[in-house]
Amino acid sequence: MRALSVSSEALDIRTRLLLSLVVSGVSIYLSGTGPLLALGAATLLYVLASGRYKVILVAYLAVCAMMALTVGVILLSFKIGEWFAAGTSWEQGVAMLKPALLGNFHTPFLRMIPALNVLLAIGLDFSVQRFVGAMKSLHLPRVALVPLMVFCRFVPEFIDVIRQLRDAVRMRGFSMNLGAALIHPIQAIRLTVVPLTVRTLRMADHLSVAAEMKRVGYAKRPTQLLALRFRRVDFAVLAVAACLLAAICAWQAAIPATPYGPSAMKSDQQQEAAHE
Amino acid sequence: MAEVRKGFYWDTESLIVVGLFTALGKAASLLVALLGGGMNPVTLLLKNGIATALLVVMVARVRKFGALMLYTLVAQVVSFLMTGGIMVGTLPLYLLGALVADALIALCGGYRKLWAVLLGVAIYDAFGRLIGLAMSFLMARENIGMVGVGAVIVAFGYLGCLLVGLPCGAKFVKELRHAGIIREL
Amino acid sequence: MSEWMIDARDVAYRYPFTEAPALEGISFRLRKGEALLVTGASGCGKSTLLRLLNGLIPNHYKGTLTGALRVAGEVCPVPMETLAKRVGTVLQNPDEQFFATTVEEEVALTLEWQCRPRDEIRERVDGALRVLDLTDLARRSVFTLSSGEKQKATLAAVLAAEADLVVMDEPTANLSPEATDELARLILRLKAHGVTLVIVDHRLYWLRGVLDRLLVLERGRAVFNAEKMPGGEDLLDLLAAQPRVAEWGLRRVDVSRPELPACDTFGAPAVEIRGLTFRHSKKSRLIFDGFSANVPRGAVTAIVGANGAGKTTLARLLCGLAKPQAGEILHEGRALRRRDIRERAAFVMQQMDIQLFMRTVREELLFSAPRAVPRAVREAEADRLLALFGLVHLAERHPQSLSGGEKQRLVIACALMKRPSLLILDEPTSGLDGRNMRVIAAQLAQFALDGGAALLITHDLELLELVAQCQLRIEGKLQSGGESPPVAP
Numbered sequence: 001m002r003a004l005s006v007s008s009e010a011l012d013i014r015t016r017l018l019l020s021l022v023v024s025g026v027s028i029y030l031s032g033t034g035p036l037l038a039l040g041a042a043t044l045l046y047v048l049a050s051g052r053y054k055v056i057l058v059a060y061l062a063v064c065a066m067m068a069l070t071v072g073v074i075l076l077s078f079k080i081g082e083w084f085a086a087g088t089s090w091e092q093g094v095a096m097l098k099p100a101l102l103g104n105f106h107t108p109f110l111r112m113i114p115a116l117n118v119l120l121a122i123g124l125d126f127s128v129q130r131f132v133g134a135m136k137s138l139h140l141p142r143v144a145l146v147p148l149m150v151f152c153r154f155v156p157e158f159i160d161v162i163r164q165l166r167d168a169v170r171m172r173g174f175s176m177n178l179g180a181a182l183i184h185p186i187q188a189i190r191l192t193v194v195p196l197t198v199r200t201l202r203m204a205d206h207l208s209v210a211a212e213m214k215r216v217g218y219a220k221r222p223t224q225l226l227a228l229r230f231r232r233v234d235f236a237v238l239a240v241a242a243c244l245l246a247a248i249c250a251w252q253a254a255i256p257a258t259p260y261g262p263s264a265m266k267s268d269q270q271q272e273a274a275h276e
Numbered sequence: 277m278a279e280v281r282k283g284f285y286w287d288t289e290s291l292i293v294v295g296l297f298t299a300l301g302k303a304a305s306l307l308v309a310l311l312g313g314g315m316n317p318v319t320l321l322l323k324n325g326i327a328t329a330l331l332v333v334m335v336a337r338v339r340k341f342g343a344l345m346l347y348t349l350v351a352q353v354v355s356f357l358m359t360g361g362i363m364v365g366t367l368p369l370y371l372l373g374a375l376v377a378d379a380l381i382a383l384c385g386g387y388r389k390l391w392a393v394l395l396g397v398a399i400y401d402a403f404g405r406l407i408g409l410a411m412s413f414l415m416a417r418e419n420i421g422m423v424g425v426g427a428v429i430v431a432f433g434y435l436g437c438l439l440v441g442l443p444c445g446a447k448f449v450k451e452l453r454h455a456g457i458i459r460e461l
Numbered sequence: 462m463s464e465w466m467i468d469a470r471d472v473a474y475r476y477p478f479t480e481a482p483a484l485e486g487i488s489f490r491l492r493k494g495e496a497l498l499v500t501g502a503s504g505c506g507k508s509t510l511l512r513l514l515n516g517l518i519p520n521h522y523k524g525t526l527t528g529a530l531r532v533a534g535e536v537c538p539v540p541m542e543t544l545a546k547r548v549g550t551v552l553q554n555p556d557e558q559f560f561a562t563t564v565e566e567e568v569a570l571t572l573e574w575q576c577r578p579r580d581e582i583r584e585r586v587d588g589a590l591r592v593l594d595l596t597d598l599a600r601r602s603v604f605t606l607s608s609g610e611k612q613k614a615t616l617a618a619v620l621a622a623e624a625d626l627v628v629m630d631e632p633t634a635n636l637s638p639e640a641t642d643e644l645a646r647l648i649l650r651l652k653a654h655g656v657t658l659v660i661v662d663h664r665l666y667w668l669r670g671v672l673d674r675l676l677v678l679e680r681g682r683a684v685f686n687a688e689k690m691p692g693g694e695d696l697l698d699l700l701a702a703q704p705r706v707a708e709w710g711l712r713r714v715d716v717s718r719p720e721l722p723a724c725d726t727f728g729a730p731a732v733e734i735r736g737l738t739f740r741h742s743k744k745s746r747l748i749f750d751g752f753s754a755n756v757p758r759g760a761v762t763a764i765v766g767a768n769g770a771g772k773t774t775l776a777r778l779l780c781g782l783a784k785p786q787a788g789e790i791l792h793e794g795r796a797l798r799r800r801d802i803r804e805r806a807a808f809v810m811q812q813m814d815i816q817l818f819m820r821t822v823r824e825e826l827l828f829s830a831p832r833a834v835p836r837a838v839r840e841a842e843a844d845r846l847l848a849l850f851g852l853v854h855l856a857e858r859h860p861q862s863l864s865g866g867e868k869q870r871l872v873i874a875c876a877l878m879k880r881p882s883l884l885i886l887d888e889p890t891s892g893l894d895g896r897n898m899r900v901i902a903a904q905l906a907q908f909a910l911d912g913g914a915a916l917l918i919t920h921d922l923e924l925l926e927l928v929a930q931c932q933l934r935i936e937g938k939l940q941s942g943g944e945s946p947p948v949a950p
Binding site: 073119126136147149153161185192193261 | 424
Binding site for chain 3: 027105126129132148149152153156157161164165167168170171172173190191195196198199202203207208209210211212213214215217218219221222223224225259266
């Protein structure tokens with residue numbers, strides 16, 4: 001399946017970024033269940049093409065867990081509110097707000113799905129090389145290019161430094177975990193921030209010397225030896241995506257607008273009461 | 277022929293410092309998330325505290341008008357390139373927040389005054405959080421309760437910035453100046 | 462045009478806000494295709510001389526320069542952009558010099574920022590990679606290169622940018638003996654291509670037969686300044702014959718790989734490793750598969766093995782920083798919990814900045830002692846170690862403001878504050894001068910004499926010759942295929 005995937009090597013990273021940008025924008029505009037479901041399904045197919053089903057499933061489960069947690073927190077806060085406000089006018093306020101606040105959960109959830117899918121499509125394909133390729137192909141000016149080059153080069157380095165720091169701290173009889181942070185929060189920060197900032201500032205000194213000698217950052221826009229190029233498949237995918245998104249937006253536009261928030265919920269309730 | 281120029285406002289050294297601190301920030305947040313997950317109050321406080329402390333040190337090292345704007349630009353482009361998404365559309369808003377914070381630092385006596393830097397970072401952080409909250413409102417506008425939960429998390433994060441990040445940042449800047457790692461004047 | 466690539470006459474230089482000059486009365490000349498070594502104890506001014514030659518002074522570091530200095534035909538001071546086209550620099554740690562993430566991109570970098578046409582860049586990059594036998598590694602990530610390969614990639618970048626003068630700052634500090642030998646051969650090849658080289662290094666032995674001029678600095682002045690005569694004695698032998706050479710804090714000119722007995726039979730074991738099996742994660746390769754060995758008490762044991770064989774991993778396992786998947790590690794005959802092992806063992810890692818946390822040197826030492834030890838005892842022990850490592854006058858200084866040698870002494874002193882039964886040091890003397898190296902060697906020998914078990918991971922042959930008594934050999938596969946023979950101390 002990986003061999004057939006659109007993901008691995010076929011698509012230019014700029015295509016993915018553009019898709020991600022447009023899809024998340026459109027998902028914010030959409031509010032109807034139908035259009036959101038359609039967008040969710042289309043983007044799910046797009047991310048499934050990567051063949052990384054297990055990771056996708058885990059990401060979906062994580063989003064579900066987050067939603068459940070949010071619902072749980074809201075319910076709990078109302079329960080606490082009721083305990084405190086029992087027998088007062090506050091209770092009436094809570095009773096009035098409760099349906100509104102506990103109401104429409106599915107729309108935000110559905111809106112999150114397309115954004116999650118396009119994010120996964122980029123994340124599953126992520127590598128430092130791809131990041132560098134994307135950065136170079138955007139033809140950024142030096143103020144953005146130099147820090148981004150440094151960023152790509154040093155994130156893996158810092159992850160390694162942090163691992164070593166963890167060892168150094170443990171050898172001094174301390175731990176870098178939640179318990180230690182709870183017992184000695186200030187010390188936990190000192191043990192992490194001081195060595196890391198010193199290391200970073202020293203690296204900055206060495207790198208700026210190296211940059212001066214290599215002339216890195218001393219031209220407005222450097223030549224790019226290896227720049228990415230768009231291919232047919234990119235244009236094809238973008239064209240299909242444009243058609244689909246236009247159709248979904250048109251569908252949304254055809255649905256009568258509904259207000260949202262407590263007032264909407266209140267009017268829904270009134271309508272239901274009228275029916276009864 | 278080479279388009280070599282002298283006298284860029286942003287010297288390469290400052291650009292390198294910003295790039296390194298962005299990388300460190302990403303690596304550190306990854307570390308904190310691995311240590312204790314992202315959703316418990318202690319990790320939330322610690323993560324935001326460390327991020328703010330690092331930001332204070334970075335601004336004190338760069339010491340130039342626009343330091344926060346440059347950091348914002350780089351951090352936002354990084355998250356766009358890593359994860360895509362609509363957040364890059366809010367870049368102008370973030371830059372505006374950074375501009376206000378930078379201007380405040382400049383008005384309060386400049387980047388050599390530690391308290392001005394602290395004030396600027398506090399305002400910058402508040403702006404960033406408000407924009408994030410506005411985005412979560414757009415995503416979950418049909419359910420105010422969900423936005424409310426987001427607001428609580430954001431408020432807690434900001435508490436980490438104010439109570440942990442700024443005092444620690446100030447302390448470390450003083451110490452690094454004493455050690456000669458950050459210039460005093 | 463002058464035949465001299467470098468022509469220095471009575472050069473003196475002083476950094477801003479300092480009274481003593483960093484360099485004074487320096488005169489020497491170097492022809493195209495020659496190699497010069499600048500050496501001397503820490504703080505002697507050799508880095509300053511290097512900065513003068515590559516233009517960092519006065520372009521990056523300000524100060525007052527007097528005397529006459531011509532580099533590559535240009536009268537100094539010269540704008541950096543002019544000098545950068547002729548002079549290339551290789552810094553001590555390539556990791557702090559790389560901006561790109563692949564070899565090819567790194568080699569192309571300077572040319573890209575000089576805005577050269579793409580075709581020209583391609584041609585030059587391919588040429589430089591060919592000269593240094595790096596063509597196969599062109600697309601390799603810099604994160605997977607060995608130290609030797611990184612050094613070669615840096616040199617390729619310098620050559621691609623058409624530098625005809627190459628200055629190298631401590632080029633062997635992070636190299637294995639094999640990679641060091643290869644660098645010496647490479648320097649001879651570059652000389653034959655007409656490249657002039659200035660090498661600043663503490664290690665001397667590897668440059669036998671390579672040098673045309675040797676300059677020894679002491680407190681900014683040249684105390685030995687000699688040129689190789691055709692058919693004359695090697696400059697290193699001339700240096701060794703100097704009556705005051707012992708006072709200059711240099712390393713030895715002749716070093717050989719010591720023949721060490723296996724540690725298993727050396728004495729009573731302090732640590733016993735039985736059937737150790739370890740891999741970093743389920744998907745990664747097996748580093749140890751049923752590995753067994755004994756670490757003797759009262760001796761300094763060198764951990765020997767190829768690059769990537771797992772020397773540092775073994776150190777982490779022995780210290781209780783990593784957990785083996787199978788097998789056991791017995792400390793004094795007992796299987797301990799990892800937390801208890803960490804209390805008895807001390808591990809001095811290569812990277813010093815991340816092992817210093819406190820505001821003063823004294824606080825750092827006190828912080829390193831186990832918290833169960835009473836304050837008064839800790840204070841007394843800290844005072845003893847401050848004196849032993851020559852750090853008394855630095856007790857109130859911020860640890861991060863110390864020099865490399867001072868920091869290295871401090872982290873070892875911190876390790877000894879724990880009064881460990883097992884002490885492991887990972888490259889404790891890289892980049893250190895002879896004087897600092899001998900201080901560390903003496904303390905290590907004393908630790909073993911007092912009955913401790915010391916383990917040493919090092920590429921420093923001179924340190925091994927001085928203190929190592931036996932070896933623990935790890936057979937492993939080369940991880941990144943760069944450095945030739947598979948066994949390296």
